[in-house]
Amino acid sequence: MAGRSAARLRRRLDRLGIVHGALALFAVGLVGKAGKEQLWRGAYWSRVAERQHYLADSLPAPRGEILDAAGETLVESRELVQLKVAPREVKSRPALAAALRKAGVANDWVKRATDVKRAWVELPGRFLPSDVARVVAMRGVYAAPALERVTSGTTGMRRVVGRVGPDGTPLDGIELALDSVLRGERGTTTVLRDARGRSFESPSAQGTAPRPGNTVVLTINHALQGICESALDDAVSRMGADGGDVVVMDPHTGEVLAMATHRADPRSTAATALSEPYEPGSTLKPFVAAKLLELKRARADEVVNTHNGTLVLDGRTINDAEPEPTMTLAEVIMKSSNIGIVQFAQRLSPREEFEALRDIGLGAPTGVPYPAEAAGTLREPKRWSRTSPASMAMGYEIAVTPLQLVTAYASIANGGELLEPALVKEVRSPEGKVVYRHERRVVRRVMPEAIAKQVRGMLVETVAKGTAVDADLTNYEVAGKTGTARRTSGGKGYEAHHYTASFVGLFPSEDPQYVILVKLDNPSATIFGGKAAAPVSKVVLEAAIAARDAALDRSSLAAHVRVRPSPESAAAARKPLAPISAPNETAAVATKDTDAGPPRSAYVVSLGAAKPAAVAAAPAPARPVPDVRGLPLRSAARALHEAGFHVSLAGSGDGTAPAAGTMLRAGSTVRLFHPRTAD
Amino acid sequence: MALLLVGFVLVAVGVIWRRTYGVAQSRELAQLDRRRLDLLAQRTRLESDIRDLSSRARLAPIAEQRLRMHVPNDSQVVILGATRAPAAGASGGRP
Numbered sequence: 067m068a069g070r071s072a073a074r075l076r077r078r079l080d081r082l083g084i085v086h087g088a089l090a091l092f093a094v095g096l097v098g099k100a101g102k103e104q105l106w107r108g109a110y111w112s113r114v115a116e117r118q119h120y121l122a123d124s125l126p127a128p129r130g131e132i133l134d135a136a137g138e139t140l141v142e143s144r145e146l147v148q149l150k151v152a153p154r155e156v157k158s159r160p161a162l163a164a165a166l167r168k169a170g171v172a173n174d175w176v177k178r179a180t181d182v183k184r185a186w187v188e189l190p191g192r193f194l195p196s197d198v199a200r201v202v203a204m205r206g207v208y209a210a211p212a213l214e215r216v217t218s219g220t221t222g223m224r225r226v227v228g229r230v231g232p233d234g235t236p237l238d239g240i241e242l243a244l245d246s247v248l249r250g251e252r253g254t255t256t257v258l259r260d261a262r263g264r265s266f267e268s269p270s271a272q273g274t275a276p277r278p279g280n281t282v283v284l285t286i287n288h289a290l291q292g293i294c295e296s297a298l299d300d301a302v303s304r305m306g307a308d309g310g311d312v313v314v315m316d317p318h319t320g321e322v323l324a325m326a327t328h329r330a331d332p333r334s335t336a337a338t339a340l341s342e343p344y345e346p347g348s349t350l351k352p353f354v355a356a357k358l359l360e361l362k363r364a365r366a367d368e369v370v371n372t373h374n375g376t377l378v379l380d381g382r383t384i385n386d387a388e389p390e391p392t393m394t395l396a397e398v399i400m401k402s403s404n405i406g407i408v409q410f411a412q413r414l415s416p417r418e419e420f421e422a423l424r425d426i427g428l429g430a431p432t433g434v435p436y437p438a439e440a441a442g443t444l445r446e447p448k449r450w451s452r453t454s455p456a457s458m459a460m461g462y463e464i465a466v467t468p469l470q471l472v473t474a475y476a477s478i479a480n481g482g483e484l485l486e487p488a489l490v491k492e493v494r495s496p497e498g499k500v501v502y503r504h505e506r507r508v509v510r511r512v513m514p515e516a517i518a519k520q521v522r523g524m525l526v527e528t529v530a531k532g533t534a535v536d537a538d539l540t541n542y543e544v545a546g547k548t549g550t551a552r553r554t555s556g557g558k559g560y561e562a563h564h565y566t567a568s569f570v571g572l573f574p575s576e577d578p579q580y581v582i583l584v585k586l587d588n589p590s591a592t593i594f595g596g597k598a599a600a601p602v603s604k605v606v607l608e609a610a611i612a613a614r615d616a617a618l619d620r621s622s623l624a625a626h627v628r629v630r631p632s633p634e635s636a637a638a639a640r641k642p643l644a645p646i647s648a649p650n651e652t653a654a655v656a657t658k659d660t661d662a663g664p665p666r667s668a669y670v671v672s673l674g675a676a677k678p679a680a681v682a683a684a685p686a687p688a689r690p691v692p693d694v695r696g697l698p699l700r701s702a703a704r705a706l707h708e709a710g711f712h713v714s715l716a717g718s719g720d721g722t723a724p725a726a727g728t729m730l731r732a733g734s735t736v737r738l739f740h741p742r743t744a745d
Numbered sequence: 746m747a748l749l750l751v752g753f754v755l756v757a758v759g760v761i762w763r764r765t766y767g768v769a770q771s772r773e774l775a776q777l778d779r780r781r782l783d784l785l786a787q788r789t790r791l792e793s794d795i796r797d798l799s800s801r802a803r804l805a806p807i808a809e810q811r812l813r814m815h816v817p818n819d820s821q822v823v824i825l826g827a828t829r830a831p832a833a834g835a836s837g838g839r840p
Contacts, residue, residue, distance in 0.1 A: 138796065139792070139793075139796065142789055142793075143789075144785065144786040144789040144790065145782050145785070145786060146786055194783050194786055194787065195779040195780075195782055195783045195786075196779070196780065196783040199779065211782075214786075216789050216790060216793045217793075218793045218796040218797055218800075219796070219797075219800070220800070220802055258768070258771060260768070288800075289801060292800060292801035292802050292805075293801065295802065296801070296802060296805060539818075539819045539820075540818065540819055540820035541819045541820050541822075542819055605816075607819065608816060608817070608818050608819050609816045611819050611822050612816055612817050612821075612822050613801075620824050623824065624824040627824075699825065700825070715823065715825075
């Protein structure tokens with residue numbers, strides 16, 4: 067009995083011993099393993115832990131701003147967030163759906179974001195961080211910083227600056243052309259991740275800050291751009307045109323001051339003044355005339371037979387809108403005679419004619435930073451047909467972009483130098499340092515100064531007495547040339563009743579500050595450039611003169627006011643007892659003032675006869691002329707305007723005519739004598 | 746031995762507290778940064794809206810229709826040479 071129990075105890079002790087031994091071995095193994103992991107593999111596990119807790123990330127660099135010439139912001143970036151969802155990680159899908167709907171996510175995208183069949187959903191659009199703060203706090207939702215471009219300004223300006231896609235890739239315009247300048251350099255950072263996988267910035271994280279892109283300053287003046295776009299939109303609608311373009315350039319620097327585009331097709335997003343060539347028609351004639359004059363093959367007063375408006379040449383009938391038996395070269399330009407220019411152009415060889423057009427920059431891109439710029443078409447003489455020289459002289463069989471033609475006319479305006487056109491005035495680093503500044507660059511001299519002046523004279527006559535009288539201004543001399551060219555369609559040749567009406571003007575004609583091109587595609591109210599396009603130029607110029615900042619040098623402009631009574635002032639001057647000095651007189655006074663005074667100029671807008679019909683219908687009550695003696699000129703003019711009178715300046719002196727206290731009807735003109743300024 | 750244990754516990758609590766505090770501060774920092782970006786983004790949008798609303802394209806039609814203003818033609822614009830401002834007190838008219 068005792069032996070059996072002793073044997074049982076021994077067996078039990080053996081089992082306990084085994085268990086204890088096993089436990090002891092396990093403990094030793096555990097300690098050994100811990101010791102090994104801590105002592106031998108400690109560095110490895112530290113790295114693993116670091117990888118799990120810290121995440122290297124890159125920070126997007128703010129894209130550079132785009133400004134207009136006056137420093138107005140056109141495009142800038144703002145940082146928003148993009149949401150990415152892993153639906154299988156989401157804990158409460160109804161709560162996520164509700165939060166996404168509240169943040170403004172479309173229903174179909176909410177369904178996708180909560181669909182467990184999908185592993186990963188990237189939601190479209192960008193959100194303000196505060197709008198999606200609740201969503202971002204949820205498990206399975208990941209937020210990534212994303213930059214959005216905010217574009218201000220008119221639609222035409224947007225065509226020039228271009229667009230950036232949702233992923234930050236530039237698509238067109240300046241954004242694409244100057245991407246490397248605007249893009250900036252991404253930064254790096256390290257974020258801390260908690261047990262739920264949420265990340266937040268680590269205070270001890272190392273990284274490099276992103277470097278913003280450079281700021282690009284365009285040559286475009288937003289005030290003038292607005293004027294051009296409004297005038298163009300109005301003209302397209304009034305004339306029933308399919309579309310149109312307006313380009314304004316400073317002929318002394320080559321800077322493009324405005325570039326307006328109107329297209330009915332909403333898919334058109336490019337600045338068509340750079341991307342769509344057209345046949346310029348008669349606006350090319352002055353360059354043929356310039357070459358003839360330069361080579362001494364013709365004189366401005368030389369007469370050719372214009373065959374009473376119909377000429378058959380090489381089996382082709384050429385017509386003139388204004389038939390004449392003979393015309394001088396100057397009249398050919400003034401009246402835009404096709405027969406005349408064809409007759410004169412026969413004195414040039416095809417090579418000479420080709421070179422004349424090639425030298426003014428046609429057939430080659432101008433080189434402005436715009437990705438879709440077209441080169442136009444100018445074929446080599448060896449590819450010309452028998453009728454090509456005549457066609458070219460009339461502006462056919464050649465395609466130019468509005469910018470090319472404006473640049474060519476700028477050479478007439480500035481005395482014969484072809485300038486490189488510029489869209490970018492300046493590039494500034496994020497620190498504000500100027501890294502690029504546009505400087506006037508002469509490509510080549512295309513005509514002697516004397517010839518440029520002579521051609522400018524012909525263009526002045528064209529506006530004064532020729533086809534472009536509707537572009538003329540009262541107080542300033544404008545030079546210009548109209549064009550009315552047939553249009554082709556889809557490679558099927560010229561279509562009946564389809565025309566391009568255009569006008570290129572120089573303002574003012576002496577020392578021009580603007581070269582303006584107006585082009586209307588297929589106008590239906592009238593097809594003629596002089597009737598459809600020239601008035602648009604006038605509207606733009608009038609608005610630019612009245613605008614506060616439309617890139618006009620007013621001091622210089624005042625020196626070019628011409629002495630010519632306006633119809634309204636001439637009619638008013640005939641009335642007895644209503645002495646009204648003509649605007650030319652006031653202008654002359656202003657010129658004198660400008661000469662005497664400092665270069666800074668102010669301007670006064672004197673409201674004229676154009677009043678709303680309802681106001682004009684009622685007879686204005688009589689009121690006394692206020693006493694403005696002793697007041698400065700501007701204050702005196704303002705006081706008279708406030709009293710309801712029109713003001714004309716009437717030389718040095720003091721007071722007004724009629725004298726203070728005289729009863730006059732509101733709207734009457736009061737002559738204001740301006741005091742001598744003591745220097 | 747007990748002192749050592751207490752010391753170890755205190756140090757461990759200190760380390761954990763420091764890390765917890767650091768994480769909380771980081772969260773607050775991230776939140777403030779989000780708020781800053783938010784405000785900057787809103788400011789950018791509002792500035793853009795101001796530019797659009799004060800543009801010529803927006804104001805000119807209103808001035809024409811509501812205030813019956815019009816763009817003057819070139820003869821109605823007189824460019825005056827800048828004259829010297831009169832001395833203080835000299836603008837009260839003739840004695």
